[in-house]
Amino acid sequence: MEIQRPKPEEILEHIQSEQDKTTQGKLKIFFGYAAGVGKTYAMLKEASEKKAKGIDIVCGYIEPHMRPDTMQLMEGMEVLPVRQVEHQKMLLHEMDLDGILQRKPQIVLVDEFAHTNAVGSRHEKRYQDVEELLHAGIDVYTTVNVQHIESLCDIVASITEIRVKERIPDRVFDLAEEVQLVDVEPAELIHRLKEGKIYKVSQAKKALQHFFTEEKLTALRELALRRTAVRVNWQSEKAKKRSGHEYFTEEKIMVGISASPSNEKSIRTAARLAQAFGGVFIGLYVESPDFENSGEKDKKRLKSNIHLAQQLGAKIETICGEDIPFIMAEYARTSGVSKLVIGRSNVKRRLFPRTTFVERLTMLAPNLDIYVIPDDPANYRPGIAKKETIEKISWKDIAKSIVILAIATLIGLGFYHMGFTEANIIIVYILGGMISGITISNRMLTFCLSIFSVVIFNFLFTEPRFSLQAYDSSYPVTFFITFLAALISSNLALKMKLQAKELAKVAYRTQVILDTNQLLQDENNVDGIGKIISDQLVKLLNRDIVFYKAENNVLLEPRLTLTPETSNGDAYITNSEQAVAAWVYKNRKRAGASTGTLGNAKCYYLAIRNEKEVYGVIAVAMKLNDNLAAFESNLLFAVLSEAAAAMERETLRYSKEKATEQANSEKLRANLLRAISHDLRTPLTSISGNAGMLLQNDFNEENRRKICTDIYDDSMWLINLVENLLSVTRIEDGTMAIKMHAEMLEDIIEEAFRHINRKSVEYHIELKMEDEMQLVKADSRLIVQVIINLVDNAIKYTPSGSTIFIRTRKMDGMVRIEVSDNGGGISTEDKERIFDMFYTANTGVADSNRSLGLGLALCKSIVNAHGGSIDVIDNTPKGAIFRFTLIAEEVAIHE
CATH class of the missing domain: 3.40.50.620 (HUPs)
Structure with missing residues (x-):
């Protein structure tokens, strides 16, 4: 038997769902088929048992049933204060959502899951409050009856003859972690009602006559049992599909x-x-x-x-x-x-089916x-x-109809006097009907135009003229056919016009979507993506758009994109509007105008997100009692989906770059430590050894001076190494402040000569300047370091007695500085990597073995930071020339 292994994506999905469960609160529903079955009692009883075990559990909202047994279970429970709302001169009590979020217990009890909140609440429905509590990681116990399930509303209405207005979506019910069915026999429930345990006596009598009949309660009980069974079956099928034990085909x-x-x-x-x-x-x-x-x-x-x-x-x-x-x-x-x-x-049967x-x-x-x-x-x-459609006939369309009819009549009179037949005149009126269908967007007017066309044709062009009578018995048929032809042609023209208009609208929106996709493909910045979708949504919806970028788990300042008709959009970025955007970002759900959450806002807010992350929030300005059309909503969701994908791609690219940068930093650190541990051992050993010899032995002046010189050389080498390391690090991470001013190049070179390796006395160093008044735009202390490194490099890689030339020349707004020697030169292979960090050329010069390969890398970083370039070429007849450029400054001449 072949073992079916789960797919990797299914394993990842399962892991992700398990991780979500650890952060998301769990929902338990106490489910019944009618009031009084004991849902609240069962919820409070289990809560008391949890409380006894030390679990932090509170009552967020319990409906005041005034039932002694139920109220007794609340003794010893922490009851959070409710929120009082005044509505139509009545004081209503609502659950305090923010108070529960601030208290943040492990479990909160919330009665009446399907309750509709008072006007002015954050959410329209209590189940939305519960969803926010679950999102905050708080477990919720709640109660609901079968008549409050949305998909069963019409069935319950047919049973009870009452249409329940407070309902919850089926998805909320099915996604509950646990549903406990609280069930009693209908006869027992009726007995409780008669004893006054559910309602007062006056209310009980009325309920027994209407809702609480044994027949209706039995039907509702059956419906509740079936709904619970459907949920269990749905969970079972889901588990089978996840485990792979059974192949499952979705309908x-x-x-x-x-x-x-x-x-x-x-x-x-x-x-x-x-x-x-x-x-x-x-x-x-x-x-x-x-x-x-x-x-x-x-x-x-x-x-x-x-x-x-x-x-x-x-x-x-x-x-x-x-x-x-x-x-x-x-x-x-x-x-x-x-x-x-x-x-x-x-519909009723028509005469012509x-x-x-x-x-x-x-x-x-x-x-x-x-x-x-x-x-x-x-x-x-x-x-x-x-x-309502008829009432929208405009005087402009009526005027167009009259003009079309008048023109057709004038043309017909012209044809009549020219001796044309009646068939030609009929074609003119049919043509007028087609033109009316194109220019007029009202079927009633085209119908009237067809009738008037026949009447005028009869009045002006049939014998006897100027009357509505006709001598020829075939004329009625002619009139009828003319009417049908004019009506059909005008309606076809109108239909084609409407279809062309709709196709143009669809084509425009499709083009905008394609343009959006193309623009997002080319954009590699989250701010740029936000600007693109804002501009495109303004084109698509012709509404003002506000974009909030998310960064470091907070929303940044909003950015407005207004239509040409809007002059000021400050009303869309007030503190209250930004609070709605923050709520949407936190809860990953839509809110604002035309929704059941924070519906008093002026904008409709949606999160730009994928399954794991929210990248920002988009706000669409809405007018009073205004809603997006279905097609506009689909376009909006499509654009936001593309934007989320683009932002995810950009985030992944940025993360990859950061990972690569971190890997390079780790590699740099490893190379640096390896080089330091290997190459610093020799000078440190030399310094400590020479210092020990000075302490333990009494040398003559010449030997003592030689040993001190060696100690000085090794310590200076270490100092230069540390300076190069610090400079490279500061330039690479951008922490070094480069202050460029107009500087005399000659002064910079002379300053560098003061700090060149003391072994320079063993070499011939010559300076040749094209113009002694050359000015460059530079940070003098850094350029001094470049010249020192290049000259020291020439000293290090050429034998004693060699000649080193420093030349300067001005060319195309730049000044080029060259440091050349007549040593052994640099191979083609070494030229390609000579400016890389930690790279040293393979030469036979002994002193070159003490190089870490930082000097030339530092030179390249400094020169690039100054807007110049650096390279190396062969010298003639032998040796190498290192040359770099700086931006030239003009000498200001004052008369």
């Missing part, structure tokens, strides 16, 4: 998203299917060209449906187009969708499993949207 369930009120039912059904099959959940919205003309209610409803699908775990895709069935079928085919859930409108949406979709995708969910006809009245 892809897609739901069509629209502005219909009953679309919620389709979305919840698709979510339950995805949950049952353990598959991927996709929400597809096809944006038609005329949706922009829809009413505000439809736009708001569409946003709500998309938000619902996202809450239930759907990945939202938006495509522009008019043929919705064809687009859905093609997307399903290319994306490998296995099941499609759509709504069915309960046509292929329905479902029938056409079935023909286009015969291999796709299609689940059709009936809509509720009472919820959707399409006439409302049409009415």
Whole structure:
């Protein structure tokens, strides 16, 4: 039997998830099917047991049930103060989120998981408060009933005839570390209610007549048991897939998203299917060209449906187009969708039946499993949207229609007087209808134009003229065909115009996305990436953008990118707005305007992040009651995803450079230690040996002077070595301050001669200057060191009695200084590496063995820091020439 080994990426994913678990708080849900089953009691009982074991556990918020048994368990528990909020002249009590975060216990008890917070709270829902507590590493115990699960909302409503408004997303429920089902028999629950253990007597009587019937409670209990079983099955399948014991094929369930009120039912059904099959959940919205003309209610409803699908775990895709069935079928085919859930409108049968949406979709995708969910006809009245569309007819379009009709009539009269047939005149009016379809964006006007075209044609060009009668019996057919031709041609032209407009918009946005991708590929700086995405988002969304760069676990100062219409964006970077950005950075979630978290902000905030790290925060300015369209949201997420990938790439590149730099530093340190340990032993041994001889023996003056000279030479060699080491280190790490001034080159060289190796008396050193008044822009003390090193190098690598020349000449705004000798020269191989650190040329000169290879490396660093260059060439007839350049300064002549 072959053993299936886990893939490396699966192992890394498992390790990462385990690491996340150690930092993330754990959620435990006490789950029931109705109020009074004992969820809060069970939670407090377990909390008391944990408290007795020494665990730091507090009550963050417990609903004041006034139930003696429940309240008794709170005795001895630390109860944190609640936050009081005034709303509509009522004093509301809310959980103090910031107080819990400041207290930071190990476990906090939070009752009523699905509660809606008061207006002005940080989050719209309490489950979002709990998510922030979990993100801070605090474990949470909470309670929730089955009717508060989002995907089961419509089923619960059909059972209880009550639509619950406080709901939690299924993902929150499924991602809980533990779900404990608190269950009692419905008869026992009703008995508790009658005894007044759940509600007061007056409330209990009303509840027994409506919600608390045995039939409804039994159905809710069954639903709770099934939901718990689904969660257990989901966890089991996940564990099997991770362990590799069973091959698991994911289903892809897609739901069509629209502005219909009953679309919620389709979305919840698709979510339950995805949950049952353990598959991927996709929400597809096809944006038609005329949706922009829809009413505000439809736009708001569409946003709500998309938000619902996202809450239930759907990945939202938006495509522009008019043929919705064809687009859905093609997307399903290319994306490998296995099941499609759509709504069915309960429309009346028409006089001339046509292929329905479902029938056409079935023909286009015969291999796709299609689940059709009936809509509720009472919820959707399409006439409302049409009415709003009609009201948007502008006087400008009416004027265009009149002008087009008048021009067509004038041309027709001209044709009539020229003797053209009626068929030619009809073509003119049909052409006018096509032009109206191109220039006018209203179907009602094109319809009216078609009618008036027929009426005017009848009035002016058919016998008897100037009346609406017709002698010829074939004229009614002619009129009807003319009307249809004008109407069809105008509608086709209008449709082509709308499609061209939509395609132009898509092409523009696609081009911006491609440009963004190209610009991000070329950019290698996080600040530059932030500027690119800000500029591109302004083009895409036509909104003001604020970018916050993250550095060292904090957000830096915001950077505004405004549209041409905006003159001042200070309102977007106030302290309160920056606080929202900081919250988004810390919690890795969206917030701000149009969201349920800190919704009073003026901007919509999103984190630029990948799975592991947040690189910054982007803020999109929003107007009051304004929302991003679905297609705009997808574009925004696409740009931010590209930006996160680019920033991750840049961060990795920077980390790689740092690692390489660190490796080079380690290599430099190792080489330095190796060289020092080997090459410093000889002078140190010589110094200590000579000093010992002086202490122990009585030498004559000549021998004593010779020994002291040797000690002096060795100590000076060590001093120069240390100076070179310090200079190289300071220049390389940028800590040496280079102060360049206009300096006399002759003075610099004379200063260098004072510090040249004392063995220079054994050599012939000559200075030849083209101009004694040569000025250079330099730090004199560093250039002195360069000349000293070059001359000492010539002394070290040439035999005694050699001649060393120092020449200077001015050329092209630079001054070149040459140090040449007539020694043995430098080989071609050595020339390529002579300025590398710790490199020494292989020569037969004995004194060269004491070199660490730092002098020439220091010269190169100093000259480069001055904006010059340094190299070495052969001397004629023998020897080597080291030459370097400095920036020349002009001599100021005062008259």
